Amino acid sequence: MQRPLIIALDFKDQQEVKEFLQHFQQEQLFVKVGMELFYQEGPEIISYLKKLGHNIFLDLKLHDIPNTVKQAMRGLAKLDVDIVNVHAAGGKKMMEAAIEGLEAGTQEGKKRPICIAVTQLTSTSQDMMHKELLINEDINNVVLHYAQMAKESGLDGVVCSTHEVETLNAKLGSSFMTVTPGIRMKEDSTDDQTRIASPDLARRLGSTAIVVGRSITKQDNPYEAYLKVKKAWEESEE
Numbered sequence: 001m002q003r004p005l006i007i008a009l010d011f012k013d014q015q016e017v018k019e020f021l022q023h024f025q026q027e028q029l030f031v032k033v034g035m036e037l038f039y040q041e042g043p044e045i046i047s048y049l050k051k052l053g054h055n056i057f058l059d060l061k062l063h064d065i066p067n068t069v070k071q072a073m074r075g076l077a078k079l080d081v082d083i084v085n086v087h088a089a090g091g092k093k094m095m096e097a098a099i100e101g102l103e104a105g106t107q108e109g110k111k112r113p114i115c116i117a118v119t120q121l122t123s124t125s126q127d128m129m130h131k132e133l134l135i136n137e138d139i140n141n142v143v144l145h146y147a148q149m150a151k152e153s154g155l156d157g158v159v160c161s162t163h164e165v166e167t168l169n170a171k172l173g174s175s176f177m178t179v180t181p182g183i184r185m186k187e188d189s190t191d192d193q194t195r196i197a198s199p200d201l202a203r204r205l206g207s208t209a210i211v212v213g214r215s216i217t218k219q220d221n222p223y224e225a226y227l228k229v230k231k232a233w234e235e236s237e238e
């Protein structure tokens, strides 16, 4: 997989997705379907996007007891998406179960979807983590610890902020994926994100992929915004 720019399709239904994709003509995209869209449209939205030839990250962030996650992943594997995910906070047994479920649900001869774990949401600040989650460690150590657990559990990578990528690459190797949301151009509003970074910083620090939502989807000209983010993401390549 090249280092993709993944567009978060945070829309309320398929009609809104269709209107958004009209800006992109025939371009093959890497898109992310999250809870908002999937809970409204179900597996049908995945078939629709696959028929259009797009790559898909199904971002449902599973977090439950190991058996429930295993069975849920068995079902999700049948959707044949490229990437799925869990919350690392569910622990190692849950993450191992996720992989078992994916392997069990993947058609013979096919590769199972890539599975990554959310470490700490990019909306979480160090202050919030200390005061609300009562995790009194440095956020960088927490992200590293969760990423180490994910690797030991057989996962392929993590979701983290751009600011943790260098450490994770150094400690866990750059083939362990770092998928980074919380991406903003300098003129964009931060919204509910706290650990943000620009696309070019993400590239320079070694993110495997960036996830971009509102900086593209909420712009007057989404295609122009996409090209601008893509240029910033790709042009800082050494």
Ligand SMILES: O=c1ccn([C@@H]2O[C@H](COP(=O)(O)O)[C@@H](O)[C@H]2O)c(=O)[nH]1
Pocket: 008, 010, 034, 118, 120, 121, 122, 123, 159, 160, 181, 182, 183, 191, 193, 211, 212, 213, 214, 215
């Ligand atoms: O830690 C995380 C994990 C997932 N996300 C998701 O990425 C997009 C970001 O959207 P923006 O509009 O670019 O802020 C969104 O779908 C989140 O659910 C994340 O932001 N942080």
